[in-house]
Amino acid sequence: MRKKGLIYKLLLTFSSITAAVMILVGMFLSTWINREYSRQESERAAKYIEIVEEATSEFLNKNNELGYEDLKNTMKIIKVSVDMDSIIVDKQGYVYTVSDERLDYLKYSKLDIKDSDMELLKSGQTLQHNFIRRDDEIKGKAYLRPLFSNNNFNGVIILTKPISSVNTSNLYTIIWLSVLSAVILSSIVAYHFAKKILIKPLSEINNAAKKLAQGEVEKRVYIDSQDEIGDLAESFNIMAESLEKVDTVRREFISNVSHEIRSPITSIKGFITGIIDGVIPRDRENYYLNIVNDEVSRLSRLVTDLLDISSMESGKFNLNIIKMDINEIITLCTLNLEGKIKEKNIKVDVIFNKNHEYCLGDRDRIIQVVTNILENAIKYGREQGGRIQIETYAKGDHIYVSIFNNGPNIPREDINKIWERFYKTDKSRTNKVSTGLGLSIVRLILTQHNQDIWVNNIPDKGVKFTFTLKREEK
Numbered sequence: 001m002r003k004k005g006l007i008y009k010l011l012l013t014f015s016s017i018t019a020a021v022m023i024l025v026g027m028f029l030s031t032w033i034n035r036e037y038s039r040q041e042s043e044r045a046a047k048y049i050e051i052v053e054e055a056t057s058e059f060l061n062k063n064n065e066l067g068y069e070d071l072k073n074t075m076k077i078i079k080v081s082v083d084m085d086s087i088i089v090d091k092q093g094y095v096y097t098v099s100d101e102r103l104d105y106l107k108y109s110k111l112d113i114k115d116s117d118m119e120l121l122k123s124g125q126t127l128q129h130n131f132i133r134r135d136d137e138i139k140g141k142a143y144l145r146p147l148f149s150n151n152n153f154n155g156v157i158i159l160t161k162p163i164s165s166v167n168t169s170n171l172y173t174i175i176w177l178s179v180l181s182a183v184i185l186s187s188i189v190a191y192h193f194a195k196k197i198l199i200k201p202l203s204e205i206n207n208a209a210k211k212l213a214q215g216e217v218e219k220r221v222y223i224d225s226q227d228e229i230g231d232l233a234e235s236f237n238i239m240a241e242s243l244e245k246v247d248t249v250r251r252e253f254i255s256n257v258s259h260e261i262r263s264p265i266t267s268i269k270g271f272i273t274g275i276i277d278g279v280i281p282r283d284r285e286n287y288y289l290n291i292v293n294d295e296v297s298r299l300s301r302l303v304t305d306l307l308d309i310s311s312m313e314s315g316k317f318n319l320n321i322i323k324m325d326i327n328e329i330i331t332l333c334t335l336n337l338e339g340k341i342k343e344k345n346i347k348v349d350v351i352f353n354k355n356h357e358y359c360l361g362d363r364d365r366i367i368q369v370v371t372n373i374l375e376n377a378i379k380y381g382r383e384q385g386g387r388i389q390i391e392t393y394a395k396g397d398h399i400y401v402s403i404f405n406n407g408p409n410i411p412r413e414d415i416n417k418i419w420e421r422f423y424k425t426d427k428s429r430t431n432k433v434s435t436g437l438g439l440s441i442v443r444l445i446l447t448q449h450n451q452d453i454w455v456n457n458i459p460d461k462g463v464k465f466t467f468t469l470k471r472e473e474k
Contacts, residue, residue: 015187026179033175042128045143045159048078049126052086052157056147068097075099078159087111087158088147093118113144113156121146122153201229205236217244261302264295308441319362319448323472326357326366326399330390333370340378346386353393359469365445366469370401372438373465377405380463387462398451398468406462415455419443442467 055074075086079099087106088097093113095106117127127144143159201223211219220240223233271288274280280288334341334348341348377388389404410418419439446453446467453467 015183015190018186019183022179022182026175029175041141041161042143044082045084045141045161046126046145048082048084048086049143049145049157049159051078052088052159053145053147056088056155056157057149071097072099083161085160087160088155089113089158090155091153093156111158117144121156124148201233205233208236208240212240212243217247261299264299267295268292302437306437309437309444319365321360321362323358323360324363324366326359326392326401326469327352327355329363329367330370330392330401333367333374334390336371337374337378340375341388344378344381344383344386346378346381346388349387349389351389351391353391357392357394357399358472359399360472361449361469362445365448369442369445369467370403372442373403373467376438377403377407377463377465380407381405382407394471397471399471400466400468402464402466404458404462404464408463409457409459410455410463415457418455 052071052074055071059068059071071088075097076099078084078086085103086097086099087095087103089095089111093110095109095111098104098106113121117129120127121144124146126146129142129144130140141161143161145157145159146153147155147157201221204223205221208219208221217240220237221233223230271280271292275285275288330350334350374388374390378386381388385406387406389402391402391404393400443453449469451468451470453465456464456466458464
Protein backbone atom coordinates (compact mmCIF):
# COMPACT_ATOMS: atom_id res chain seq x y z
CA MET A 1 0.00 0.00 0.00
CA ARG A 2 1.47 3.33 -1.02
CA LYS A 3 1.99 5.66 1.92
CA LYS A 4 0.39 9.09 1.82
CA GLY A 5 2.83 12.01 1.70
CA LEU A 6 3.04 14.78 4.26
CA ILE A 7 1.78 17.38 1.79
CA TYR A 8 -1.30 15.22 1.13
CA LYS A 9 -2.04 15.03 4.86
CA LEU A 10 -1.43 18.74 5.38
CA LEU A 11 -3.57 19.69 2.40
CA LEU A 12 -6.36 17.34 3.48
CA THR A 13 -6.28 18.69 7.04
CA PHE A 14 -6.11 22.33 5.95
CA SER A 15 -8.85 21.89 3.34
CA SER A 16 -11.09 20.08 5.83
CA ILE A 17 -10.69 22.80 8.43
CA THR A 18 -11.15 25.55 5.85
CA ALA A 19 -14.21 23.82 4.36
CA ALA A 20 -15.76 23.34 7.81
CA VAL A 21 -15.19 26.99 8.72
CA MET A 22 -16.47 28.27 5.38
CA ILE A 23 -19.54 26.02 5.55
CA LEU A 24 -20.33 27.36 9.01
CA VAL A 25 -19.88 30.90 7.69
CA GLY A 26 -22.11 30.08 4.68
CA MET A 27 -24.81 28.58 6.92
CA PHE A 28 -24.66 31.59 9.22
CA LEU A 29 -24.90 34.03 6.30
CA SER A 30 -27.73 32.07 4.68
CA THR A 31 -29.70 31.94 7.92
CA TRP A 32 -29.04 35.57 8.71
CA ILE A 33 -29.96 36.75 5.19
CA ASN A 34 -33.13 34.64 5.22
CA ARG A 35 -34.21 36.00 8.60
CA GLU A 36 -33.32 39.57 7.69
CA TYR A 37 -35.15 39.29 4.38
CA SER A 38 -38.22 37.79 6.07
CA ARG A 39 -38.19 40.54 8.69
CA GLN A 40 -37.99 43.27 6.06
CA GLU A 41 -40.72 41.63 4.00
CA SER A 42 -42.93 41.36 7.06
CA GLU A 43 -42.41 45.04 7.88
CA ARG A 44 -43.10 46.04 4.27
CA ALA A 45 -46.21 43.85 4.12
CA ALA A 46 -47.46 45.35 7.40
CA LYS A 47 -47.24 48.87 5.93
CA TYR A 48 -49.19 47.91 2.80
CA ILE A 49 -51.74 46.01 4.85
CA GLU A 50 -52.33 49.16 6.87
CA ILE A 51 -52.98 51.06 3.63
CA VAL A 52 -55.45 48.44 2.46
CA GLU A 53 -56.99 48.29 5.94
CA GLU A 54 -57.59 52.05 5.90
CA ALA A 55 -59.19 51.90 2.43
CA THR A 56 -61.33 48.94 3.47
CA SER A 57 -62.50 50.72 6.63
CA GLU A 58 -63.56 53.73 4.54
CA PHE A 59 -65.45 51.43 2.19
CA LEU A 60 -67.20 49.67 5.04
CA ASN A 61 -68.13 52.99 6.64
CA LYS A 62 -69.44 54.54 3.41
CA ASN A 63 -70.69 51.29 1.89
CA ASN A 64 -71.11 52.87 -1.56
CA GLU A 65 -69.75 52.46 -5.05
CA LEU A 66 -67.21 55.27 -4.67
CA GLY A 67 -65.68 53.66 -1.57
CA TYR A 68 -65.49 50.33 -3.34
CA GLU A 69 -63.68 51.88 -6.33
CA ASP A 70 -61.20 53.64 -4.02
CA LEU A 71 -60.49 50.31 -2.34
CA LYS A 72 -59.99 48.57 -5.71
CA ASN A 73 -57.65 51.34 -6.92
CA THR A 74 -55.59 51.15 -3.74
CA MET A 75 -55.24 47.38 -4.12
CA LYS A 76 -54.23 47.74 -7.79
CA ILE A 77 -51.62 50.41 -6.98
CA ILE A 78 -50.01 48.10 -4.42
CA LYS A 79 -50.09 45.28 -6.94
CA VAL A 80 -48.39 47.36 -9.64
CA SER A 81 -45.80 49.00 -7.39
CA VAL A 82 -44.64 46.11 -5.18
CA ASP A 83 -46.17 43.07 -6.90
CA MET A 84 -48.32 42.15 -3.90
CA ASP A 85 -51.84 40.82 -4.37
CA SER A 86 -54.59 41.80 -1.95
CA ILE A 87 -57.63 39.75 -0.96
CA ILE A 88 -60.44 40.94 1.30
CA VAL A 89 -62.37 38.24 3.15
CA ASP A 90 -65.49 38.80 5.27
CA LYS A 91 -65.89 37.45 8.78
CA GLN A 92 -67.37 34.21 7.38
CA GLY A 93 -64.32 33.61 5.23
CA TYR A 94 -65.84 34.55 1.86
CA VAL A 95 -63.85 36.62 -0.64
CA TYR A 96 -65.53 39.77 -1.83
CA THR A 97 -62.64 41.80 -3.27
CA VAL A 98 -59.37 40.94 -5.07
CA SER A 99 -56.63 43.18 -6.48
CA ASP A 100 -56.05 41.34 -9.79
CA GLU A 101 -58.28 39.77 -12.41
CA ARG A 102 -56.18 36.59 -12.13
CA LEU A 103 -57.74 36.08 -8.74
CA ASP A 104 -61.35 36.69 -9.83
CA TYR A 105 -61.98 32.96 -9.52
CA LEU A 106 -61.71 33.43 -5.74
CA LYS A 107 -64.54 35.95 -5.59
CA TYR A 108 -67.55 34.91 -3.51
CA SER A 109 -65.79 31.64 -2.65
CA LYS A 110 -64.86 30.64 0.86
CA LEU A 111 -61.16 30.42 1.61
CA ASP A 112 -59.93 27.44 3.55
CA ILE A 113 -58.74 29.26 6.65
CA LYS A 114 -58.23 26.97 9.62
CA ASP A 115 -60.49 27.49 12.57
CA SER A 116 -57.44 27.88 14.81
CA ASP A 117 -56.08 30.61 12.56
CA MET A 118 -59.47 32.30 12.45
CA GLU A 119 -59.59 32.35 16.26
CA LEU A 120 -56.14 33.93 16.36
CA LEU A 121 -57.20 36.53 13.81
CA LYS A 122 -60.34 37.35 15.77
CA SER A 123 -58.15 37.90 18.81
CA GLY A 124 -56.23 40.57 16.85
CA GLN A 125 -53.10 38.65 15.83
CA THR A 126 -51.43 38.99 12.41
CA LEU A 127 -50.43 35.69 10.77
CA GLN A 128 -47.94 34.67 8.12
CA HIS A 129 -48.26 31.53 5.98
CA ASN A 130 -47.21 30.09 2.69
CA PHE A 131 -49.59 31.16 -0.02
CA ILE A 132 -51.41 28.19 -1.60
CA ARG A 133 -52.87 28.25 -5.11
CA ARG A 134 -55.63 26.07 -6.48
CA ASP A 135 -53.17 23.41 -7.59
CA ASP A 136 -51.95 23.12 -3.95
CA GLU A 137 -48.50 24.28 -4.88
CA ILE A 138 -46.71 26.79 -2.70
CA LYS A 139 -46.34 29.98 -4.71
CA GLY A 140 -45.43 32.62 -2.18
CA LYS A 141 -45.98 34.17 1.21
CA ALA A 142 -49.37 35.20 2.61
CA TYR A 143 -49.78 37.82 5.37
CA LEU A 144 -53.17 37.72 7.16
CA ARG A 145 -54.43 40.64 9.26
CA PRO A 146 -57.78 40.95 10.97
CA LEU A 147 -60.16 43.77 10.03
CA PHE A 148 -62.09 45.45 12.86
CA SER A 149 -64.75 48.15 12.85
CA ASN A 150 -65.91 49.61 16.16
CA ASN A 151 -64.13 46.70 17.89
CA ASN A 152 -66.14 44.23 15.85
CA PHE A 153 -64.41 41.59 13.71
CA ASN A 154 -65.43 42.29 10.10
CA GLY A 155 -63.08 40.06 8.10
CA VAL A 156 -59.47 39.47 7.05
CA ILE A 157 -57.07 41.31 4.79
CA ILE A 158 -54.69 38.95 2.97
CA LEU A 159 -51.56 40.25 1.26
CA THR A 160 -49.64 37.75 -0.91
CA LYS A 161 -46.15 37.84 -2.37
CA PRO A 162 -45.49 35.51 -5.35
CA ILE A 163 -42.63 33.07 -4.95
CA SER A 164 -40.79 34.63 -7.88
CA SER A 165 -40.61 37.88 -5.93
CA VAL A 166 -39.30 36.39 -2.68
CA ASN A 167 -36.94 33.80 -4.19
CA THR A 168 -33.47 34.19 -2.68
CA SER A 169 -32.01 31.02 -4.20
CA ASN A 170 -29.74 33.05 -6.48
CA LEU A 171 -28.23 34.76 -3.47
CA TYR A 172 -27.73 31.42 -1.71
CA THR A 173 -26.13 30.04 -4.86
CA ILE A 174 -23.67 32.95 -4.89
CA ILE A 175 -22.86 32.37 -1.21
CA TRP A 176 -22.18 28.65 -1.60
CA LEU A 177 -20.23 29.13 -4.84
CA SER A 178 -18.13 31.67 -2.98
CA VAL A 179 -17.56 29.15 -0.16
CA LEU A 180 -16.52 26.46 -2.64
CA SER A 181 -14.22 28.86 -4.49
CA ALA A 182 -12.62 29.99 -1.22
CA VAL A 183 -11.92 26.38 -0.21
CA ILE A 184 -10.37 25.52 -3.58
CA LEU A 185 -8.34 28.73 -3.75
CA SER A 186 -7.07 28.38 -0.16
CA SER A 187 -6.10 24.75 -0.86
CA ILE A 188 -4.10 25.78 -3.94
CA VAL A 189 -2.34 28.57 -2.01
CA ALA A 190 -1.70 26.24 0.94
CA TYR A 191 -0.24 23.60 -1.38
CA HIS A 192 2.09 26.14 -2.98
CA PHE A 193 3.42 27.55 0.28
CA ALA A 194 3.56 24.15 2.01
CA LYS A 195 5.64 22.79 -0.85
CA LYS A 196 7.95 25.79 -0.79
CA ILE A 197 8.28 26.27 2.97
CA LEU A 198 7.94 22.71 4.29
CA ILE A 199 8.01 19.92 1.74
CA LYS A 200 11.01 21.07 -0.33
CA PRO A 201 13.32 21.62 2.70
CA LEU A 202 12.23 18.34 4.29
CA SER A 203 12.83 16.54 1.00
CA GLU A 204 16.32 18.03 0.84
CA ILE A 205 17.05 16.91 4.41
CA ASN A 206 15.62 13.45 3.64
CA ASN A 207 17.81 13.04 0.56
CA ALA A 208 20.87 14.18 2.53
CA ALA A 209 20.02 11.69 5.30
CA LYS A 210 19.83 8.85 2.78
CA LYS A 211 23.23 9.80 1.35
CA LEU A 212 24.60 10.04 4.88
CA ALA A 213 23.31 6.52 5.56
CA GLN A 214 25.18 5.35 2.44
CA GLY A 215 28.45 6.63 3.86
CA GLU A 216 28.63 10.14 2.40
CA VAL A 217 29.44 11.70 5.78
CA GLU A 218 30.55 14.96 4.16
CA LYS A 219 26.99 15.66 2.95
CA ARG A 220 25.38 18.86 4.31
CA VAL A 221 22.11 20.72 3.79
CA TYR A 222 21.86 24.48 3.30
CA ILE A 223 18.44 25.89 4.20
CA ASP A 224 18.07 29.60 4.97
CA SER A 225 15.02 29.48 7.21
CA GLN A 226 14.71 31.09 10.64
CA ASP A 227 12.22 28.55 12.00
CA GLU A 228 11.95 24.92 13.12
CA ILE A 229 12.94 23.71 9.64
CA GLY A 230 16.10 25.80 9.83
CA ASP A 231 16.79 24.39 13.31
CA LEU A 232 16.28 20.87 11.95
CA ALA A 233 18.72 21.52 9.10
CA GLU A 234 21.28 22.93 11.56
CA SER A 235 20.84 19.90 13.84
CA PHE A 236 21.29 17.62 10.83
CA ASN A 237 24.53 19.37 9.89
CA ILE A 238 25.79 19.11 13.48
CA MET A 239 24.96 15.39 13.46
CA ALA A 240 26.68 14.98 10.08
CA GLU A 241 29.79 16.74 11.38
CA SER A 242 29.83 14.47 14.44
CA LEU A 243 29.46 11.40 12.24
CA GLU A 244 32.25 12.65 9.99
CA LYS A 245 34.51 13.06 13.03
CA VAL A 246 33.53 9.61 14.29
CA ASP A 247 34.20 8.16 10.86
CA THR A 248 37.59 9.87 10.76
CA VAL A 249 38.44 8.54 14.21
CA ARG A 250 37.23 5.09 13.18
CA ARG A 251 39.40 5.10 10.07
CA GLU A 252 42.42 6.30 12.04
CA PHE A 253 41.73 3.72 14.73
CA ILE A 254 41.52 0.89 12.20
CA SER A 255 44.69 2.16 10.53
CA ASN A 256 46.52 2.37 13.85
CA VAL A 257 45.33 -1.04 15.03
CA SER A 258 46.29 -2.54 11.70
CA HIS A 259 49.75 -1.00 11.96
CA GLU A 260 50.21 -2.06 15.59
CA ILE A 261 49.16 -5.63 14.77
CA ARG A 262 51.00 -5.87 11.44
CA SER A 263 54.41 -4.97 12.91
CA PRO A 264 54.66 -7.82 15.47
CA ILE A 265 53.00 -10.30 13.13
CA THR A 266 55.55 -9.45 10.43
CA SER A 267 58.39 -9.93 12.90
CA ILE A 268 56.94 -13.21 14.21
CA LYS A 269 56.37 -14.53 10.72
CA GLY A 270 59.88 -13.55 9.57
CA PHE A 271 61.68 -15.16 12.51
CA ILE A 272 59.57 -18.36 12.46
CA THR A 273 60.02 -18.70 8.70
CA GLY A 274 63.78 -18.19 9.12
CA ILE A 275 63.94 -20.94 11.75
CA ILE A 276 61.86 -23.35 9.64
CA ASP A 277 63.87 -22.68 6.49
CA GLY A 278 67.13 -23.03 8.36
CA VAL A 279 68.25 -19.49 7.52
CA ILE A 280 68.76 -18.76 11.23
CA PRO A 281 71.60 -20.83 12.78
CA ARG A 282 70.55 -23.25 15.50
CA ASP A 283 72.70 -21.57 18.10
CA ARG A 284 70.73 -18.31 17.48
CA GLU A 285 67.23 -19.85 17.52
CA ASN A 286 66.64 -19.22 21.25
CA TYR A 287 67.57 -15.57 20.80
CA TYR A 288 65.02 -15.06 18.03
CA LEU A 289 62.40 -17.16 19.82
CA ASN A 290 62.70 -14.77 22.77
CA ILE A 291 62.02 -11.89 20.35
CA VAL A 292 58.98 -13.79 19.03
CA ASN A 293 57.80 -14.29 22.61
CA ASP A 294 58.11 -10.55 23.28
CA GLU A 295 56.10 -9.77 20.14
CA VAL A 296 53.39 -12.25 21.17
CA SER A 297 53.27 -10.59 24.61
CA ARG A 298 52.94 -7.24 22.88
CA LEU A 299 50.02 -8.54 20.78
CA SER A 300 48.40 -9.96 23.90
CA ARG A 301 48.69 -6.61 25.70
CA LEU A 302 47.26 -4.82 22.67
CA VAL A 303 44.24 -7.13 22.51
CA THR A 304 43.71 -6.83 26.28
CA ASP A 305 43.86 -3.03 26.11
CA LEU A 306 41.45 -2.92 23.18
CA LEU A 307 39.01 -5.17 25.01
CA ASP A 308 39.26 -2.95 28.10
CA ILE A 309 38.54 0.16 26.04
CA SER A 310 35.64 -1.53 24.29
CA SER A 311 34.05 -2.70 27.57
CA MET A 312 34.46 0.74 29.18
CA GLU A 313 32.99 2.62 26.22
CA SER A 314 30.06 0.20 25.88
CA GLY A 315 29.11 0.56 29.56
CA LYS A 316 29.88 -3.11 30.35
CA PHE A 317 32.80 -2.20 32.60
CA ASN A 318 31.92 -3.19 36.16
CA LEU A 319 33.92 -1.71 39.04
CA ASN A 320 34.51 -3.43 42.37
CA ILE A 321 34.62 -0.38 44.64
CA ILE A 322 36.35 -1.01 47.96
CA LYS A 323 38.22 0.93 50.59
CA MET A 324 41.98 0.86 49.93
CA ASP A 325 45.27 2.54 50.82
CA ILE A 326 46.62 4.44 47.80
CA ASN A 327 50.06 4.68 49.44
CA GLU A 328 50.24 0.89 49.56
CA ILE A 329 49.27 0.65 45.88
CA ILE A 330 51.93 3.17 44.84
CA THR A 331 54.56 1.26 46.82
CA LEU A 332 53.50 -2.00 45.16
CA CYS A 333 53.56 -0.55 41.63
CA THR A 334 56.98 1.03 42.22
CA LEU A 335 58.40 -2.28 43.38
CA ASN A 336 56.90 -4.10 40.37
CA LEU A 337 58.67 -1.67 38.02
CA GLU A 338 61.94 -1.73 39.93
CA GLY A 339 63.70 -3.59 37.12
CA LYS A 340 62.83 -0.96 34.51
CA ILE A 341 63.70 1.83 36.93
CA LYS A 342 67.16 0.40 37.55
CA GLU A 343 67.64 -0.33 33.87
CA LYS A 344 67.37 3.40 33.07
CA ASN A 345 69.11 4.40 36.29
CA ILE A 346 66.20 6.59 37.39
CA LYS A 347 65.91 7.99 40.90
CA VAL A 348 62.42 7.68 42.41
CA ASP A 349 61.28 9.87 45.32
CA VAL A 350 58.02 8.98 47.08
CA ILE A 351 56.43 11.60 49.33
CA PHE A 352 53.54 10.51 51.54
CA ASN A 353 52.04 13.26 53.69
CA LYS A 354 50.52 10.52 55.83
CA ASN A 355 51.51 6.92 56.30
CA HIS A 356 48.11 5.84 55.01
CA GLU A 357 45.74 7.61 52.60
CA TYR A 358 42.47 5.75 52.31
CA CYS A 359 40.24 6.13 49.27
CA LEU A 360 37.44 4.36 47.39
CA GLY A 361 38.05 2.61 44.08
CA ASP A 362 38.58 -0.60 42.16
CA ARG A 363 41.94 -1.85 43.45
CA ASP A 364 42.98 -3.71 40.27
CA ARG A 365 42.04 -0.80 38.01
CA ILE A 366 43.78 1.82 40.16
CA ILE A 367 46.90 -0.38 40.09
CA GLN A 368 46.55 -0.30 36.29
CA VAL A 369 46.28 3.53 36.37
CA VAL A 370 49.37 4.00 38.54
CA THR A 371 51.36 1.41 36.57
CA ASN A 372 50.55 3.04 33.20
CA ILE A 373 51.48 6.53 34.40
CA LEU A 374 54.71 5.23 35.99
CA GLU A 375 55.65 3.33 32.83
CA ASN A 376 54.99 6.48 30.84
CA ALA A 377 57.25 8.47 33.22
CA ILE A 378 60.00 5.86 32.93
CA LYS A 379 59.71 5.72 29.14
CA TYR A 380 59.95 9.49 28.65
CA GLY A 381 62.33 10.22 31.51
CA ARG A 382 65.92 11.28 30.91
CA GLU A 383 68.39 8.59 29.91
CA GLN A 384 70.98 10.01 32.32
CA GLY A 385 70.01 11.61 35.60
CA GLY A 386 66.38 10.72 35.31
CA ARG A 387 64.15 11.47 38.30
CA ILE A 388 60.57 10.57 39.21
CA GLN A 389 58.72 12.06 42.16
CA ILE A 390 55.46 10.57 43.44
CA GLU A 391 53.35 12.44 45.98
CA THR A 392 49.98 11.84 47.65
CA TYR A 393 48.03 14.30 49.77
CA ALA A 394 44.46 14.85 50.94
CA LYS A 395 42.40 17.93 50.20
CA GLY A 396 38.70 18.19 50.96
CA ASP A 397 36.86 15.07 49.85
CA HIS A 398 39.63 13.90 47.51
CA ILE A 399 43.01 12.26 47.52
CA TYR A 400 45.44 13.81 45.02
CA VAL A 401 48.15 11.68 43.41
CA SER A 402 50.88 13.38 41.37
CA ILE A 403 53.63 11.64 39.37
CA PHE A 404 56.42 13.90 38.11
CA ASN A 405 59.27 13.03 35.73
CA ASN A 406 62.07 15.33 34.64
CA GLY A 407 61.79 14.43 30.98
CA PRO A 408 61.19 16.97 28.19
CA ASN A 409 58.02 19.07 28.22
CA ILE A 410 55.12 17.95 26.07
CA PRO A 411 54.70 20.27 23.04
CA ARG A 412 51.78 22.67 23.46
CA GLU A 413 50.05 21.35 20.33
CA ASP A 414 50.24 17.79 21.70
CA ILE A 415 49.27 18.28 25.34
CA ASN A 416 45.52 17.82 24.71
CA LYS A 417 46.04 14.93 22.29
CA ILE A 418 48.03 12.59 24.52
CA TRP A 419 44.77 11.02 25.76
CA GLU A 420 43.86 9.88 22.24
CA ARG A 421 44.33 6.25 21.30
CA PHE A 422 47.64 5.45 19.55
CA TYR A 423 48.74 9.09 19.70
CA LYS A 424 52.50 9.49 20.09
CA THR A 425 54.31 12.77 20.67
CA ASP A 426 57.57 11.27 19.43
CA LYS A 427 56.76 9.85 16.00
CA SER A 428 60.34 8.58 15.54
CA ARG A 429 60.24 6.44 18.71
CA THR A 430 59.87 2.74 17.94
CA ASN A 431 58.26 1.41 21.09
CA LYS A 432 58.23 -2.37 21.35
CA VAL A 433 56.61 -2.33 24.80
CA SER A 434 53.86 0.28 24.74
CA THR A 435 50.61 -0.28 22.87
CA GLY A 436 49.89 3.46 22.63
CA LEU A 437 46.67 2.96 24.61
CA GLY A 438 47.92 3.48 28.17
CA LEU A 439 46.82 7.06 28.80
CA SER A 440 43.50 6.48 27.02
CA ILE A 441 42.78 3.59 29.38
CA VAL A 442 43.90 5.67 32.39
CA ARG A 443 41.42 8.45 31.59
CA LEU A 444 38.58 5.97 30.90
CA ILE A 445 39.16 4.17 34.22
CA LEU A 446 39.18 7.42 36.20
CA THR A 447 36.10 8.64 34.33
CA GLN A 448 34.35 5.42 35.41
CA HIS A 449 35.29 6.39 38.98
CA ASN A 450 33.85 9.92 38.40
CA GLN A 451 37.35 11.33 38.94
CA ASP A 452 39.67 13.47 36.85
CA ILE A 453 43.24 13.49 35.57
CA TRP A 454 45.32 16.28 34.04
CA VAL A 455 48.88 17.03 32.99
CA ASN A 456 51.07 20.09 33.52
CA ASN A 457 54.35 21.10 31.97
CA ILE A 458 56.82 22.37 34.56
CA PRO A 459 58.93 24.74 32.41
CA ASP A 460 62.53 23.52 32.03
CA LYS A 461 61.94 20.90 34.72
CA GLY A 462 59.60 18.19 33.48
CA VAL A 463 56.04 16.92 33.28
CA LYS A 464 53.59 16.18 36.13
CA PHE A 465 50.46 14.00 35.89
CA THR A 466 47.86 14.46 38.65
CA PHE A 467 44.67 12.49 39.29
CA THR A 468 42.07 12.39 42.05
CA LEU A 469 40.31 9.64 44.03
CA LYS A 470 37.35 9.73 46.39
CA ARG A 471 38.65 10.15 49.96
CA GLU A 472 37.54 7.70 52.64
CA GLU A 473 38.15 8.39 56.31
CA LYS A 474 39.85 5.64 58.30
